[in-house]
Amino acid sequence: MTAAAKAVPDARRLPVWLKATHGLGSIAYGVKDNGFATFLLLFYNQVIGLDAGVVGAAIMVALFADALVDPIIGELTDRTRSRWGRRLPWLYGAPIPLAIMWMLLWSPPEMSDAATIGWLIAFAIIVRALVSMCEVPSVAIVPELTADYDERTVVMRYRFLFGWGGGLLILLLAYGVFFGGPKGLVDPAGYFPYALTGALMMAGAVMISAAGQHKRIAVSNLADAKPAGSLGDILREMKKTLSNRAFLWLIFAALFGFINQGITFSMTNYMLGFFWKFDQGEMITYVFLLFGTMIAAFLLVAPLSKALGKREGAIVAGAISLTVNTAMYFAWIQGVFPGLPGKPSAEVMFALVFFSNTFAIILMILSSSMMADVVEASQSETGRRSEGLFFAGYFFMQKCATGIGIFIAGQILSYAAFPSAAKPGEVGDAVLTDLAWGYMLAVLVIGLMGLIVTRQFPISRADHEARLALLDDAARVDPDASGAHP
Template identity: 80%
Template sequence: MTTAATTAAVPRPEKLPVWLKATHGLGSIAYGVKDNGFSTFLLLFYNQVIGLDAGIVGTAIMVALIADAFVDPVIGELTDRTRSRWGRRLPWLYAAPIPLAMAWMLLWSPPEMSDAMTIAWLIGFAIIVRSLVSMCEVPSVAIVPELSADYDERTVVMRYRFLFGWGGGLLILYLAYRWFFAGSLGLVDPAGYFPYALTGALLMAGAVMLSAVGQHRRIAVSNLDQPRPTAKLSHVLRDMRETLSNRAFLWLIFAALFAFINQGITFSMTNYLLGFFWQLSGDEMGDYVFLLFATMVAAFLLVAPLSAKLGKRGGAILAGAIALIVNSSMYLAWIQDIFPGLPGKPSVAVFFAMVFVGNTFSIILMILSSSMMADVVEASQGETGRRSEGLFFAGYFFMQKCATGIGIFLAGQILSFAAFPASAKPGEVGDAVLGNLAIGYMVAILIIGTLGLIVMRKFPISRADHEARLALLDDAARAEPDASGAHP
């Protein structure tokens, strides 16, 4: 361990009150609302309502997504270096929400202008919105390793973030299906997008502000708030490169890359799979939203005992394997014509049951991966002497956004492979096309997911490693005053 490692404090491995964990998780509603908009409605809005070509809109969204990804590491480093009387993170959480709400409204309200200007509007405000969400999410999630160094408690904190993040996204989705777009025009009703955007803006701004206020007393003054001094750009870039070269960090983001590619494929194909493949009705789509929230609750309850039993790495690998097997097997059953309800409409009850199991364990995998990222902080601190929570989670988000872009691209390739027709109607797409869609989707998620689990086995931090590292850092911090001559 370097001498520099003792210059940064280490949080206590303590259990946190439930109110603090819930208040912290509340802020992730903004991320859930943003994700719902970009994954489910933005392409449809600019294509079907505004009238732009779908291929151009998809490309514009991917350009904005990848451009925004490069902003995240900068935000992470800036939050780690922020100096204020409220510490490193709170100024960002107070400053970003109101501009985020305004930018969100503008994203869904393009004025009448040429197609080229509308595309520029889409790209520009998509980047602004995603960057402002990062200014809320990066400092917020960077607080997790600062709240407690306890190996299991970090998983518990993360599960609250996922609970509220999924809850926020599913709430706005439910309101969209049942209220904003309940008319005869459905999801292409222009009148539904103003209340959709306004509700999302209020939810995002309100959640982040309430979360910041609720945590203020706990995190405004912290013994961990020892930001690095202002340095030359070359020194900042050197520190960032050194920090992000951490072996545990690289293995983790490499493994998560495959998981988020699969997530990107699945999310971007959701409306195709639900409407055309599984042929869900409007009411069943509403029930599907409740089902997804139930999977989040199940993951919330199961992730802590699973992690306690197997450790984060072992729990993540088991959860990922179960999710892969269940999610691929229902498409294999359809291909083999043995899924209940065939021929005809597949059984909704069986489909929902399999989604419940598969999605529950998919979420558990994501929660444990995020919790593992928190443990990377101390591993890096032992090597560099710096606590770089913001930079690490920003790097994680950078990878996630790039992977999602890849997933969207691959989803398009799967649809092309299946020769999916334009202007298709549920129940009227041929079995050959649906079969190719099932084969393409199943093979893609199986190969990509299996590679991710193989890489996950290389993650080097176990519970014992983490606790031993905490002890070394704590001993070094206690010994530092004597070594520096501060005490006789």
């Protein structure tokens, strides 16, 4: 049986250089996420001048529309036949168009509000689709590299390390360089260098990562041809694959987590500048703090997963994050947060965010690692390995959830009657209190629902290892019937 036709990859440890090179490609996703979740609402609201609720709704519409493309991309990557295998043609072809479209997203010409909304929706869809053409085949490589239950978590933590690192690097440049002038984050001149730097980072990271893994994953599958089938046949196969019980529970649970992430990221600049009243130095320190939480999560996630398992580890991490984050805003509302009345203590806020964000990242890493284990669960039912389709389905849910989160953030801002062209220190306490209540209650309710659903995920370490043994036995008995041909 050739390397391309193995039913299940070896359950083996991978060299650090390969895990790091693989993770490098997620920088593009981190830069995109930072832009969409942290700056896009602010840019089109405070700089362009559109209503926050309208912008939030437009972004949600764009993400819903774009999300429909993801399962198609996933299925196409699974069916791609080339002398370099299924994933590399996508990783070499998508980055340059992505960089160009990213620049255009942040450069709307002067036109009517309706036309500007159309521009936002169109380029948001195009950018997110191109990011999927980079991210879906890249993350689909994870279950192909190793079948080891714990090693998949380790590989995923490298993806999150570079993804967060890329997003935080562009955020650091934004706070410290691009928007360092007196106008701050509402300076229109800062958005061109911000967009250009992001475009170069995204294209460069994906192409370097693909080239670095080339020798390891460039295995021809041209001989692995199978009839394409009718569109109806393909859709029926996709439906059967995506009906997997473990997959459905996991994306349902993750839906709530990514809604909360969309709310939090979209409101970050509002909260830091107007609520916590950070100056530029504290903004920069906050970026380093977030990178510190990524390092802490990188170190803690593997031992936590080994001790508790992925599902239980995710639930514990989510509960800790939710409790700390909610308590922080409740203390502010009650007037007992250190530093009140007046400017809240940045040091105390930093300490609480460190714990909250560390465990939030651990939750996300474990959720992604759990998705890799769904591949073999589906293979045992359908006879197909559908890494691309599963992770595309995961991204489909993530985009829908992020869109919902951004929409909810816009509605919270509208509910609080947050003023346009606002200046830090000039927003009334009543507005800030409504903002805090809206944010805290939304995050608390949505987060609790996510943790309840996570308990239903059915794959444990023992389940995964038993399934690997059965698939391996089937592959040795009958390689052609093992589901090796996706």
